[in-house]
Amino acid sequence: MVAAQNIFVAVVGVGGVGKAFLGQLQHLQKQLQSRRTPITLSLVLVRRSNAQLFSQDFKPITIANALNELAQSQGEVQPLTATIDALAKAPGRVVLVDNTSSQDLANEYPSILKNGISIVTPNKKAFSYNYELWTDIFAAAANGTGSPDGGYVFHESTVGAGLPVLSTLHELINTGDRVTKVEGVFSGTMSFLFNSFMPVGGGGGKFAAEVKKAKDLGYTEPDPRDDLNGLDVARKLTILARIAGLKVQSPTSFPVRSLIPKELEQCTSGDEFLERLPQFDDQMDKLKQEAAAEGKVVRFVGSIDVAKQEVKVGLEKFDASHPIAALKGSDNIINFYTERYGSNPLIIQGAGAGGEVTAMGVTGDLLKVIRSLKSS
Amino acid sequence: MVAAQNIFVAVVGVGGVGKAFLGQLQHLQKQLQSRRTPITLSLVLVRRSNAQLFSQDFKPITIANALNELAQSQGEVQPLTATIDALAKAPGRVVLVDNTSSQDLANEYPSILKNGISIVTPNKKAFSYNYELWTDIFAAAANGTGSPDGGYVFHESTVGAGLPVLSTLHELINTGDRVTKVEGVFSGTMSFLFNSFMPVGGGGGKFAAEVKKAKDLGYTEPDPRDDLNGLDVARKLTILARIAGLKVQSPTSFPVRSLIPKELEQCTSGDEFLERLPQFDDQMDKLKQEAAAEGKVVRFVGSIDVAKQEVKVGLEKFDASHPIAALKGSDNIINFYTERYGSNPLIIQGAGAGGEVTAMGVTGDLLKVIRSLKSS
Numbered sequence: 001m002v003a004a005q006n007i008f009v010a011v012v013g014v015g016g017v018g019k020a021f022l023g024q025l026q027h028l029q030k031q032l033q034s035r036r037t038p039i040t041l042s043l044v045l046v047r048r049s050n051a052q053l054f055s056q057d058f059k060p061i062t063i064a065n066a067l068n069e070l071a072q073s074q075g076e077v078q079p080l081t082a083t084i085d086a087l088a089k090a091p092g093r094v095v096l097v098d099n100t101s102s103q104d105l106a107n108e109y110p111s112i113l114k115n116g117i118s119i120v121t122p123n124k125k126a127f128s129y130n131y132e133l134w135t136d137i138f139a140a141a142a143n144g145t146g147s148p149d150g151g152y153v154f155h156e157s158t159v160g161a162g163l164p165v166l167s168t169l170h171e172l173i174n175t176g177d178r179v180t181k182v183e184g185v186f187s188g189t190m191s192f193l194f195n196s197f198m199p200v201g202g203g204g205g206k207f208a209a210e211v212k213k214a215k216d217l218g219y220t221e222p223d224p225r226d227d228l229n230g231l232d233v234a235r236k237l238t239i240l241a242r243i244a245g246l247k248v249q250s251p252t253s254f255p256v257r258s259l260i261p262k263e264l265e266q267c268t269s270g271d272e273f274l275e276r277l278p279q280f281d282d283q284m285d286k287l288k289q290e291a292a293a294e295g296k297v298v299r300f301v302g303s304i305d306v307a308k309q310e311v312k313v314g315l316e317k318f319d320a321s322h323p324i325a326a327l328k329g330s331d332n333i334i335n336f337y338t339e340r341y342g343s344n345p346l347i348i349q350g351a352g353a354g355g356e357v358t359a360m361g362v363t364g365d366l367l368k369v370i371r372s373l374k375s376s
Numbered sequence: 377m378v379a380a381q382n383i384f385v386a387v388v389g390v391g392g393v394g395k396a397f398l399g400q401l402q403h404l405q406k407q408l409q410s411r412r413t414p415i416t417l418s419l420v421l422v423r424r425s426n427a428q429l430f431s432q433d434f435k436p437i438t439i440a441n442a443l444n445e446l447a448q449s450q451g452e453v454q455p456l457t458a459t460i461d462a463l464a465k466a467p468g469r470v471v472l473v474d475n476t477s478s479q480d481l482a483n484e485y486p487s488i489l490k491n492g493i494s495i496v497t498p499n500k501k502a503f504s505y506n507y508e509l510w511t512d513i514f515a516a517a518a519n520g521t522g523s524p525d526g527g528y529v530f531h532e533s534t535v536g537a538g539l540p541v542l543s544t545l546h547e548l549i550n551t552g553d554r555v556t557k558v559e560g561v562f563s564g565t566m567s568f569l570f571n572s573f574m575p576v577g578g579g580g581g582k583f584a585a586e587v588k589k590a591k592d593l594g595y596t597e598p599d600p601r602d603d604l605n606g607l608d609v610a611r612k613l614t615i616l617a618r619i620a621g622l623k624v625q626s627p628t629s630f631p632v633r634s635l636i637p638k639e640l641e642q643c644t645s646g647d648e649f650l651e652r653l654p655q656f657d658d659q660m661d662k663l664k665q666e667a668a669a670e671g672k673v674v675r676f677v678g679s680i681d682v683a684k685q686e687v688k689v690g691l692e693k694f695d696a697s698h699p700i701a702a703l704k705g706s707d708n709i710i711n712f713y714t715e716r717y718g719s720n721p722l723i724i725q726g727a728g729a730g731g732e733v734t735a736m737g738v739t740g741d742l743l744k745v746i747r748s749l750k751s752s
Contacts, residue, residue, distance in 0.1 A: 027552035037524050148413050163722065164540050164547070171540070175739040176403035200697070321576070323725070326702055331720050340732045344707050346539065349699070350722035357716050363551040371748065 005038065006092045007370060008058060010045035010117075012080070013099030014067060017122055017157075020359035021099060022046075026063045028363060032370070039370060044090065045083065046070050052077050058090050080105065088115040093373050095151075095366060098123050099359075107133065113140035113151040118373070120365035122157030122358050127242070128235035128251050134242055143372065152369045157361030159186065159236045160332050160352045168348060169243050172338055179244055181337040183303040183345075186236045188330035188353035189227040190300040192219045195327060198288050198297045200320045207284035208277035215274070219330055223270035228259040230300075233313045237302040241311045244304060248311060257314030259300070291317045297325045323347055381414065382468045383746060384434060386421035386493075388456070389475030390443060393498055393533075396735035397475060398422075402439045404739060408746070415746060420466065421459065422446050428453050434466050456481065464491040469749050470527075471742060474499050475735075483509065489516035489527040494749070496741035498533035498734050503618070504611035504627050510618055519748065528745045533737030535562065535612045536708050536728040544724060545619050548714055555620055557713040559679040559721075562612045564706035564729035565603040566676040568595045571703060574664050574673045576696045583660035584653035591650070595706055599646035604635040606676075609689045613678040617687045620680060624687060633690030635676070667693045673701045699723055 009025065011018060025041065032039040042060035046053045046067070053070045055061050061069070087094050096112060098105055098121035106126035109119060110133075127134060138144030141153045159165045172179055185191045197210045204210070211228070214220050220227050234251035241248045248254065260273070261280045267273040291298045296317040301324060304311050318325040327333050332352025335345035351357050385401065387394060401417065408415040418436035422429045422443070429446045431437050437445070463470050472488060474481055474497035482502035485495060486509075503510060514520030517529045535541045548555055561567045573586045580586070587604070590596050596603050610627035617624045624630065636649070637656045643649040667674045672693040677700060680687050694701040703709050708728025711721035727733050 024552050028550075031550070031552075036521070145412070162551075162716070164544050164724075167543070168540050171740045171743075172736075174404075174407070174743055175538075175736045176400050176407075177736060321702065323699075323702070326697065326699065329720050340538070340730075340736060341727055344705050344727060346726035348540075348724060351717055351720060354716075360548075360551045360553060360716060364547045367547075367550055 006040045006042060007373065008042050008044045008087070008090045008092055008094045009097060009366070010047075010083075010087055010094060011043065011066075011097045011099065012045070012047045012105065013097075013102075014046060014048050014070065015099065016355035017358045017362070018048075018097075018099035019067070020355035021097060021362050022063055022066060024356075024359050024363040025366075028366070029063065039374070044094075045087065047077075047080070047083070050077060052083065054078070054083055054086070056086065058092075081108065084108065084112055084115070084117070088117060093118065093151075095120060095369050097121065097362060097366070098126075099362070101125060103129065109133075109153065110136040110140040113137065113142075113153060114147070116149060116151050118142075118151035118369045119153045119155075120362050120369060121153075121155050122161070122362055123155070124158045124232075124235040124239065127155055127158055128238040131242075131247055131249050152372050154365035154368050155239075156365050157358045158239055160334060160348065160350075161354065162357035162360035162364070163332060163334070163348050163350050163352060165334050165348055166239075166243065168336065168346065169240065172336060172340075172346075173244070177341075178339040179306055179336060180339065181303065181305055182240055182244065182334065183301060183324070183337070184334035185299060185324060185327055185332055186233045186302050186334070186352065187227065187300070188332060188351070189214060189220050189224075190233065191327055191332060191352075192217075192330040194297075194299050195329065197284070198291070200297055200325050202292075204288075206278065206281045208274070208281050211277060212274055223273075225260055225267075225270060225273055230256045230258050230313050233300070233302045237304060237311050237313055241304045244306050246304070246306065246309055246311065254311040255314065256312070257300075287315065295320065299324055299327075323349070382416045382418060383749065384418050384420045384463070384466045384468055384470045385473060385742070386423075386459075386463055386470060387419065387442075387473045387475065388421070388423045388481065389473075389478075390422060390424050390446065391475065392731035393734045393738070394424075394473075394475035395443065396731035397473060397738050398439055398442060400732075400735050400739040401742075404742070405439065415750070420470075421463065423453075423456070423459070426453060428459065430454070430459055430462070432462065434468075457484065460484070460488055460491070460493070464493060469494065471496060471745050473497065473738060473742070474502075475738070477501060479505065485509075485529065486512040486516040489513065489518075489529060490523070492525060492527055494518075494527035494745045495529045495531075496738050496745060497529075497531050498537070498738055499531070500534045500608075500611040500615065503531055503534055504614040507618070507623055507625050528748050530741035530744050531615075532741050533734045534615055536710060536724065536726075537730065538733035538736035538740070539708060539710070539724050539726050539728060541710050541724055542615075542619065544712065544722065545616065548712060548716075548722075549620070553717075554715040555682055555712060556715065557679065557681055558616055558620065558710065559677060559700070559713070560710035561675060561700060561703055561708055562609045562678050562710070562728065563603065563676070564708060564727070565590060565596050565600075566609065567703055567708060567728075568593075568706040570673075570675050571705065573660070574667070576673055576701055578668075580664075582654065582657045584650070584657050587653060588650060599649075601636055601643075601646060601649055606632045606634050606689050609676070609678045613680060613687050613689055617680045620682050622680070622682065622685055622687065630687040631690065632688070633676075663691065671696065675700055675703075699725070 709725040
């Protein structure tokens with residue numbers, strides 16, 4: 001048995017997810033080191049947009065000190081492509097942990113994988129951009145259609161954060177089930193917003209006020225329009241649909257309902273938008289009343305009808321007893337309808353956003369890479 | 377890269393799960409054969425209690441014909457241990473698929489694993505018998521605490537059939553989350569029974585009549601006492617608790633509520649039991665009324681309090697809005713409460729019994745073994 005005992009870890013992006021990941025990496029490092037056949041995880045790169053800490057001689061950086069050292073690092077930052085070229089020369093297998101949402105870095109994935117570097121990431125851009133990038137990535141990856149010499153790529157956290165969404169979809173397909181439909185609430189923000197706007201059993205506030213509340217509680221992006229335009233959900237649907245076998249060109253190639261009223265598309269700031277949004281409360285109240293008249297509630301959902309090859313993101317009505325209606329707080333819920341599971345879907349539910357749970361998906365993916373590399 | 381291209385598959389048990397597994401194996405065989413780096417799955421053994429088809433020269437048995445050939449096979453059946461000794465001499469890695477619920481075979485797992493044979497199975501006996509067998513199994517397995525030369529062992533289908541229950545618990549633990557509590561409905565029979573006996577919103581029949589109905593619909597074991605004694609749920613709880621780190625001695629070493637009235641414990645047949653059960657409907661109605669008075673419903677659940685090291689199986693009351701109350705049909709639901717997920721648990725829900733979904737868990741485990749063996 002040929003065992004790769006030393007695996008080099010390069011972390012790009014140290015925001016909420018990146019910081020949580022470093023904490024989890026520290027735990028994993030100890031755990032793997034204490035195995036009967038130890039595996040050494042060596043952190044060799046920590047990088048953010050304006051600074052990087054790179055161990056050019058591949059001696060491990062102490063994880064606990066990494067962020068402090070990064071904060072103190074000075075001087076010009078090497079272009080990322082140059083750093084990646086240097087990483088490819090590591091005396092062992094390298095895993096790049098991309099905790100950014102950078103499209104530029106995403107575009108480099110095929111060449112990174114071809115260099116034998118593996119990638120684990122919550123970066124949705126790589127997998128929801130044009131279909132060509134998707135095929136290029138998996139043609140270059142060892143776990144794709146591709147090259148056995150390429151790196152491995154896993155991206156569980158791109159949908160539902162740490163919830164086992166992509167792994168479950170892959171397993172359904174790989175074991176020969178026929179997935180007929182995927183439907184769910186894929187955004188913590190939209191979940192919170194509609195669970196507050198129209199809770200089961202009645203009540204709830206005006207829509208604009210609920211948006212303001214969600215923003216104040218930190219449930220939205222700094223500019224809430226980045227949630228309300230539906231693009232984040234559309235990106236996740238693109239990823240799921242592609243795994244399910246649909247050749248979805250991009251997150252804008254299917255119907256996506258934006259909750260930004262046409263008249264407010266020209267607002268120059270999030271603040272102006274929030275100020276004018278109450279003018280449209282009547283429209284949202286009308287939707288609410290229509291649903292209530294049918295004994296239903298309104299939710300912002302994404303759905304994929306695999307047979308009809310239809311993907312869409314928008315408002316749908318659900319019976320109060322439906323699991324999608326009964327969702328709590330900012331939880332996500334994903335329903336997989338398949339031939340085997342019949343009329344009652346396989347359901348995964350829980351927090352779909354937040355630093356720790358997103359990092360958990362990334363750490364879990366790192367474990368998958370380690371298992372795959374272990375003996376290759 | 378050293379690749380084991382040929383993997384030998386030995387199937388023991390060809391009931392509902394075994395038959396469904398053979399169908400899925402056929403699909404997987406085609407899929408792996410058409411890969412850029414093909415992997416050949418060779419079926420070399422199909423065995424049931426009174427007959428076996430064993431390809432002593434390890435030439436593959438055609439999966440589509442296996443059951444017919446098995447039905448026509450004649451003569452005395454070799455003891456299983458002798459067959460396993462012969463399997464250990466295969467010119468490549470062997471995976472034993474144990475689709476039985478045999479304790480005898482379960483007891484052989486440590487020695488089978490030591491022989492380098494991997495095991496995938498829905499057989500709960502192996503993992504819920506005494507704690508010594510549990511430690512022996514994982515000390516012998518390559519993915520346990522154990523020997524790198526041992527076989528791999530996976531048993532996803534022992535809890536929740538094909539639902540990703542064990543893999544999720546492992547991932548939470550391996551990525552460093554702290555699981556505080558696991559709670560759920562772990563039996564399709566109990567789920568159906570209580571969802572019919574006390575549906576959310578009122579109604580439902582007498583308990584004994586619902587048991588009879590469940591039996592007539594095929595939701596219970598041939599003798600419904602085998603469901604009502606709670607042992608099946610206790611076995612599943614034992615497995616989950618052990619993964620969560622509790623040293624549970626056996627499924628009878630913690631409180632398990634049996635729904636078989638004391639007075640009926642001496643019934644000599646399931647029929648006699650069913651005939652006398654209506655005498656105890658008043659007791660069950662009383663439970664129902666007590667719960668209804670609190671605006672709640674009664675469900676048969678298992679729970680593990682990790683911090684308190686408490687495991688129990690029994691009747692609990694839940695608010696109508698609780699996901700456990702809202703369960704439908706014969707679905708299972710498993711709630712993982714963890715430090716990262718906070719007050720809203722990570723929930724997995726769906727069919728937890730049935731040939732196809734149970735076999736799916738087994739086939740998924742076979743894929744895990746293949747990935748692990750691929751390059752070793």
